[in-house]
Amino acid sequence: MDVTSETQSGFDLSRLVELGKSVYSLVIVLVLWELVGQFELIHYYFLPPLSDIILRFIELTLSGDMLYNAYLTLYRALVGLAIASVFGVLVGVLSARNDLVDWFFDPIIKIGYPVPIISLIPVFMLWFGIGDISKIIMVAVGTFWPVAVNARDSTQQVQQNLVWAAQMMGTSDRRLLRRVVFPAALPGIITGFQIAMPLSLIITFVFEMVAGGGGLGALEIQGVRSFQSTQTYAAIIAVMFIGIGLDRGLRLIRSRLLHWT
Amino acid sequence: MRHATSQRIEALPAPVQGIAQTILDWIPLGIVVVLWELVSGTVVAESILPPPTAVSSLLVELVVTGEVFSHLFISLFRIAVGLGLSILIGVLLGIGMARSDPVEDFFDIFLSMTYPIPKTALVPLAILWLGVGTETAILIVFLACLLPIVLNAYNAANDVNQSLVWAAQMMGTDERSMLYKVVFPATIPEIMTGVRQAVPIAFVALVSAELIASNQGIGYLILTSGQIGNYPRMFANIVIISAVAFVAVRGFEEVRNRVLVWT
Numbered sequence: 001m002d003v004t005s006e007t008q009s010g011f012d013l014s015r016l017v018e019l020g021k022s023v024y025s026l027v028i029v030l031v032l033w034e035l036v037g038q039f040e041l042i043h044y045y046f047l048p049p050l051s052d053i054i055l056r057f058i059e060l061t062l063s064g065d066m067l068y069n070a071y072l073t074l075y076r077a078l079v080g081l082a083i084a085s086v087f088g089v090l091v092g093v094l095s096a097r098n099d100l101v102d103w104f105f106d107p108i109i110k111i112g113y114p115v116p117i118i119s120l121i122p123v124f125m126l127w128f129g130i131g132d133i134s135k136i137i138m139v140a141v142g143t144f145w146p147v148a149v150n151a152r153d154s155t156q157q158v159q160q161n162l163v164w165a166a167q168m169m170g171t172s173d174r175r176l177l178r179r180v181v182f183p184a185a186l187p188g189i190i191t192g193f194q195i196a197m198p199l200s201l202i203i204t205f206v207f208e209m210v211a212g213g214g215g216l217g218a219l220e221i222q223g224v225r226s227f228q229s230t231q232t233y234a235a236i237i238a239v240m241f242i243g244i245g246l247d248r249g250l251r252l253i254r255s256r257l258l259h260w261t
Numbered sequence: 262m263r264h265a266t267s268q269r270i271e272a273l274p275a276p277v278q279g280i281a282q283t284i285l286d287w288i289p290l291g292i293v294v295v296l297w298e299l300v301s302g303t304v305v306a307e308s309i310l311p312p313p314t315a316v317s318s319l320l321v322e323l324v325v326t327g328e329v330f331s332h333l334f335i336s337l338f339r340i341a342v343g344l345g346l347s348i349l350i351g352v353l354l355g356i357g358m359a360r361s362d363p364v365e366d367f368f369d370i371f372l373s374m375t376y377p378i379p380k381t382a383l384v385p386l387a388i389l390w391l392g393v394g395t396e397t398a399i400l401i402v403f404l405a406c407l408l409p410i411v412l413n414a415y416n417a418a419n420d421v422n423q424s425l426v427w428a429a430q431m432m433g434t435d436e437r438s439m440l441y442k443v444v445f446p447a448t449i450p451e452i453m454t455g456v457r458q459a460v461p462i463a464f465v466a467l468v469s470a471e472l473i474a475s476n477q478g479i480g481y482l483i484l485t486s487g488q489i490g491n492y493p494r495m496f497a498n499i500v501i502i503s504a505v506a507f508v509a510v511r512g513f514e515e516v517r518n519r520v521l522v523w524t
Contacts, residue, residue, distance in 0.1 A: 025367040026374070046390055104289045111290060114510055115503040116464040118381075119480065121472060122487030122495055127309060202379040206469045209384065210484070220385040221473070232385050236378075243377030 048230050057234035065219070070238055073208065073215040076132060077200040080139025084196060088144045089189055092151025093182065102152075109149060117142035117199075121207055130211035135204060142203045143196035150195065154188020155181060190254050197246055205239070216242075311493040320497040329482070329501060336467060336478040336502070339395055340509075343402025344456075344463050351407050352452055355414025356444060372411065380405035381469040388474045398470040398478065405466035406459035413455030417448035453517045460513055464506040479505075 030050055036042055037049025060066040095102040121138065128134035158181050166180045208217030216235050223231030273281055294313050301312040323329040358365040380401060387397040421444050429443045471480025479502045486495035 021366045022370055026370045029371075103286075107287050107290045108293065111507075114461060114507040115499075116461070116468045116506050118465050118468040118472065119483055119499050119502050122484050123499070126487060126492065126495075198377070198379050202381045202465065202469070205379060205382045206384075206472065209473045217382065220382065224385045224388050229389055232389060236382060236386060239382045240374070240378050243379060247377040 045227060045229050048233065053230050053233040053237070056230040057237050060231070060234055066234070066238055069214055069216050069219045069235070070242060072132075072213075073201075073204050073217065074242065076135040076207075076215065077139055077204040080136045080204070081143050081193075081196060081200040083136070083140040084143040084147055084200075085193060087140070088147025088192065088196075089151045091144075092148040092153075092189075092192075093155050093177070093185065095148070095152045096155035096185075097177070097181070105148075109145065109152075113145040113149060117145075117203065118206055121203075121210055124207075125211055130213050132213070134211075135207045135213075138207055139200045139203045143200050146195040146199065147189075147192040150192025151185065151189045154185040154191070157188070158184040187258055190250075190257065194250050194254070197250055198243070201239075201243065201246070308490075308492060311496055315493045316496040316500065319493040320500055323494070323497055323501070329479075329498070332478050332482050333501065333505070335395070336471065336480070337505070339398040339470075339478065340402055340463050340467050343399040343466075344406050344459060346399070347403045347406035347410055347459065348452075348456060350403075351410030351455070352414045352448075354407075355411040355452075356418045356440070356448065358411075359415050359418030360440070360444065372408065375404075376408060380466060384470055384473050387470070393474045393476065395475075395477075397474045398467055401470040402463050402466045405462050409458040409462065410452065410455040413451045413458070414448055417451030418444055421447045450521055453521065457510075457513060457517065460510050461506065464502070464509070468502065 033047070034050045037044070037047055037052070057066070091101070091105055095105050117138075120141070124134050124138045128137055162180055162184055163176065166176055171179065204215065205217035205220075208215035209221045212218050216239055220232045220235040220239075223229060223233075223235065297310070298312045298314065301307055301310045307315075354364075354368060358368055383404060384397070384401055387400045391397045391400060425443055425447060426439065429439055434442065467478075468480040468483075471478040472484050475481045479498055483495055483498045483502070486492070486498060
């Protein structure tokens with residue numbers, strides 16, 4: 001964008017045109033949606049008018065239902081992810097630095113990573129029931145793999161020169177790991193978190209849909225079962241906000257932590 | 262550890278070397294399986310954690326009787342159609358957005374809005390529209406796989422080596438054959454990368470849809486086996502879908518290496 005035009009006037013036409021170009025399609029679709037809904041060209045159950053959905057969303061938010069269910073989903077997903085992050089980074093970094101650990105975990109990761117983790121939901125229902133604990137453990141097990149693999153690979157790729165330089169200056173093994181290897185591997189480790197984050201939400205939603213127990217996934221499926229499609233749509237709006245919020249949050253953390261890159 | 266043993270392995274005669282290395286590499290998995298077998302029925306009740314022997318005998322039974330195949334074929338059909346559609350539309354959309362500004366202006370906002378939504382959260386919406394069954398599963402697989410393919414195709418088409426385009430233009434290539442003959446072939450490696458990312462996602466999406474909204478398919482089989490308490494059968498089906506996913510990823514990587522001979 002042109003810098004001079006920005007300084008010349010507060011009202012910037014070219015920027016407005018750019019904005020218009022990028023959102024016009026969304027506006028068209030949303031207006032069409034509203035019209036189709038208002039004139040019931042498609043049955044109300046399938047596609048309620050947008051205004052009804054937004055009203056329902058506000059209603060559920062004000063009554064606290066939406067916030068409570070969003071809290072349940074976030075709590076399960078993030079606690080699970082945090083557990084997986086600790087174990088994943090530990091196993092990943094140690095695998096890269098220690099042959100014995102690598103020998104043990106390499107075949108397990110090779111077999112465990114490709115398992116469609118969602119298929120284990122019935123197993124976790126059997127083992128740990130359908131409560132919060134079961135969901136949290138499931139998220140932790142599911143997100144462990146991408147975290148561990150990214151931590152391992154990025155630690156392996158730490159430049160040997162850095163390690164040698166630090167060793168030459170008399171850095172002990174333990175400090176080497178904390179001060180040299182870990183920071184150098186951090187970008188890759190955070191990439192692992194970024195891959196694991198949507199996965200943690202996926203696992204939580206599906207588990208909530210299959211087993212119930214509150215949460216946005218349960219709220220959505222409840223809407224379908226009770227023929228209140230506005231509730232399903234409203235819950236998906238909340239899912240969208242959460243997805244965008246977490247995505248932005250991780251990017252922010254990444255740029256803060258990795259300001260030197 | 263590894264270095265010490267690999268030296269000892271190198272002392273062995275050549276044909277035995279590979280086998281010995283393979284066995285050594287996979288010992289940890291053997292340990293896990295043996296532990297599982299020992300724990301089952303002693304520390305943990307056999308009904309909660311069926312021993313590997315029970316699971317594998319059921320696995321053989323499922324395969325020999327052919328019981329699993331009707332469900333497996335339905336699952337594979339859903340994946341094939343969903344993934345196929347997402348490749349077709351994803352490549353068109355990705356290249357279209359990269360080569361044409363109006364197309365990009367139109368679709369960009371939808372992609373950036375749907376990007377952070379976990380696609381399995383849309384399963385209830387799919388049930389709303391399409392009911393319980395194959396269409397819902399296909400839609401979810403399609404949506405889940407679409408974005409990685411669009412993004413890779415888009416980036417690749419944006420980064421097509423400009424000298425290639427100039428060279429073709431100089432030789433009088435018109436706009437349309439430019440797309441077929443220059444841009445599309447140049448993006449194939451990245452498209453393959455997108456598909457490689459999409460294959461495991463497809464399996465997660467498939468199983469999610471089948472657990473929630475299906476009365477056929479492997480996901481359904483896993484859920485119902487658990488519900489009626491036939492746990493060896495549940496584990497056997499999980500092993501089957503995992504093996505299929507594993508083979509699909511490896512198989513695709515093999516195909517990619519064959520196709521991309523020029524890179």
